[in-house]
Amino acid sequence: MTTKKFDSYSYLLDRTARRVKGYAQQRFASGNFDITVDQWLILKSLDNDRYLKQKELAEITGKDNPTLTRIIDLLCKKGLTERVTHKEDRRSFTVHLTAAGTVKLAELSPQVDDIRMKAWQNLTEQDYEQLKTILNKIYQNLES
Amino acid sequence: MTTKKFDSYSYLLDRTARRVKGYAQQRFASGNFDITVDQWLILKSLDNDRYLKQKELAEITGKDNPTLTRIIDLLCKKGLTERVTHKEDRRSFTVHLTAAGTVKLAELSPQVDDIRMKAWQNLTEQDYEQLKTILNKIYQNLES
DNA sequence: ACTTTTTAGTTGTCATACTAATTATTAGTT
């Protein structure tokens, strides 16, 4: 039975993703970054003075709407983003970096790059490419 | 700067892992399995009439103690596992499948294998091996 | 034997994920 192993692959994938995120989160905490890894992902998506609807942010970051709402809530409470009412669609907000958010993004960017690198050391250029290809194949296999 | 891309690799890994787990969870729900994917992982670890301490279960499943406690709570409430007081160490419980748990495990096993397979279709034998190797390298890179 | 340190498990808090249900608004249909 070759199907048995897939359960353990799923476990391996889950475990590794958690470790990667957890490691980054620890470094975020010990560096007093004052944001979470997921909040960072949002900030980064709002770079270059972008005004994005939450719907678009959810798409970009691969998170669902309720999760987005709560992360934006937290970022607004920290004063790093702001909700701006959308002119043409009163159902929507656009989210935008505040001045403080822009500063935070610029400050942390090099440090985050550095932290992220740690997970991928000892991997060859080919490893990156293969991993990317395989993960995308898996993702597409489950596309609804 | 080659360091930039690592942030997006981390994102890709996280996104894929969530998709794999989410897909399985949806199939669990639509099949009325009445357990979550994480609870399944515990049941499977208790196969073959094993009595495991929560500490050992945590180790095997890669979860921390509080998470384990809560998952076991739920499994016990569903009547699928039971806590047995440890004879030599009164701090510990051993966790064990009930009769109902054994039945559940046997019933779901082939279906879970089938569900899990879906994510990995179109991947070659070589892909599996590479993925496994790369994920393990990443995991070890972050070993404390 | 007594004290200190470790260890197993629990509880509490916060953040993330997923689902379902709700509200307000827009788009589509007749």
Add this chain to the structure above:
DNA sequence: AACTAATAATTAGTATGACAACTAAAAAGT
């Protein structure tokens, strides 16, 4: 125009995940 369907965002509920603090018991050190 009126009615219906679809959409953006929120809220509520449950589960997982990480961390800290706590209890009880065992192990180690003196």
